[in-house]
Amino acid sequence: MKTFTFLFLFLCLTSAAQAQSMFRGNAAHTGVYPGVAPREFHRVKWKFPTGARVVGSPVMKDKVIYFGSDDGNVYAVDAESGRQIWKVATRGPVPCTPAIDHDTVYVGSYDGKFYALDAQSGAVKWKFATEGERRFEAKGLHGWQPKTQTFADAFDVFLSSPAVMDGAVYFGSGDGNLYSLDANSGELRWKFKTGDVVHASPAIVNGVAYVGSWDSYFYAVDASSGKEKWRYHAGEDQLVHNQVGFQSSPAVVDGVVYTGCRDAQLYALDAATGKEKWKFDNALSWVITSPAVVEGKVYFGTSDSSLYHVVEAGNGKPILKKEDKAYMFSSPAVTNDVVFIGVLNGTLEARDRNSGDLLWEFQTEKSKQNANWILTAERKFNVPLLFFDAWREAPLVSADRQFAIGAIFSSPLVANGVVYFGSTDGLLYALD
């Protein structure tokens, strides 16, 4: 009995450790975090300042938090005290969630390089040059003027986060490639070319890499050879290029791929064939969040319609829907009985897993200050003051103002009763 208990605990702990070492917790991106989670907000345990916005999500191993900042640094921070252990400078912003495998931290940067860092010291083990990073861009994007001019997408905020599996690391790039590198040496195993930016993060399950591209296709690629197994064509938008592209990262559970898309659908695709099992329409509202999937339920949020959804994994039928106050790009972290999600109005929400009811929320100071009245008094986006001009740099300035209110793009990490997440206010927060 004692042996069994020990073995059970060991398995749980191993699982817990693995479940926090990459984006969405594991290579399948289930978004499920084991252990206890705070049902009530008690305090800000600590805040760690960086020099710019923290858009990516933190990961944890051996009581050390790893994350990137748009100040160009990758950080290692003590999970208990919030004290810096090391930082490593890249030559570009790091809106990327690192992955940890054994003693190596893998992370991408807008400098177009992909880094392998020693988890203890931060020393660079190797770095790999992609064909270059860039954001999604299109002529007259989102209706910005003039419509024949090309604009970079201010809402393409994340870099693809790596997944590590069986000695290989996988990530997408703005150069349109899905890469697989040897995790030990950094040598290229293969690259798979798509038609546009790949900033979604690949899920790796049963020897297959799954990822969507901004070219409107979702791909399944053999993880060993880099050969395409199937592709699925989602919606396109030739008018303003607003309703196109996969920014959401897939979760793969029980032979089904679940992914959001900018064409306003949440898709469930057969992992073996790519055949559509069902889709959930969100009435022109992007699904940027990466769905969490557990016990037959899919959890996700939407952008413009600002809805928190739980649907049945088997058929996409709605289980519950809650009106939120603002766009969600952050992906839900599902724990035993609480779901955590960040909102772009600068709020972290804790919702009851069963009822979806709001248990507590935390608002960043920047959000409270409400610079430029980006928010209404109800903390919804104040549209007339936010996007009133589509000419010149106005949309970009507006987006920057929108993000500057302590928006939470980062997906929460939950470990040992503490919730960790980043904010555009430049802080990494630990709440319990």
Add this chain to the structure above:
Amino acid sequence: MRIAFILLLASSLLSRADENAVGRWEGTVQIPGRELLLIVDLATESGGGGGGWQGSITIPGLGLKGVPLSNIAVKASDIVFSIKSALADSNAGPAKFEAHLTGDGKLSGNFEQAGNSAPFALEKTGAPQVEPAPHSSAIAKEIEGEWKGGYELFGYPRKVTIKLQNRGAEGATAEFVIVGRKENKLPVDHVVQEGEFLTVDSHETGLSFEGRARKGEIQGAILQGPLEIPITLRRTN
């Protein structure tokens, strides 16, 4: 006699308050992190004191130029007005100014928008230059009547009905209905025909139709913000 005198005095004071409020007012409102320039024009329909009020506002930082004011009320030295439709919030209603005329001829108070509130201060800089509301023109008899068409937006079909009618001196009016998942009756505030070209504007919703009437059809486009979606309207009967 004394009462009559007091009433006369009160009336005179009110009239003076009206006169004091009339003018072009310029200043700023300080919202967190940003100062917005305000130019407010207030006038009475009679030109001097008395009569109904009209006004418009320009806020260069928010892309507003000569936007009509509504609900203008002047009581002694207190002045209240709202911005018609622009900056309105679905819950809090229209953006609103509550101001007080001070002894030194300044107009200061509170600006409320979407439940947020900030102080403003304005000084009179001259005579009012209230922006005239766009005036609808009469349309040709051949265009009067009901027109229907359809278009697709992001994969969703939409049906459009525009019913045009001349209303004498008011110019033409229009009923403008778009049916997608639900029926939207758009408030039309401007209908103009210039030669073959017809424009129907719903400024409140930011939606317009522009088209060219030829051979029993009106070929044009639905304009919604940056979107310009081709559509052909055909007479229903």
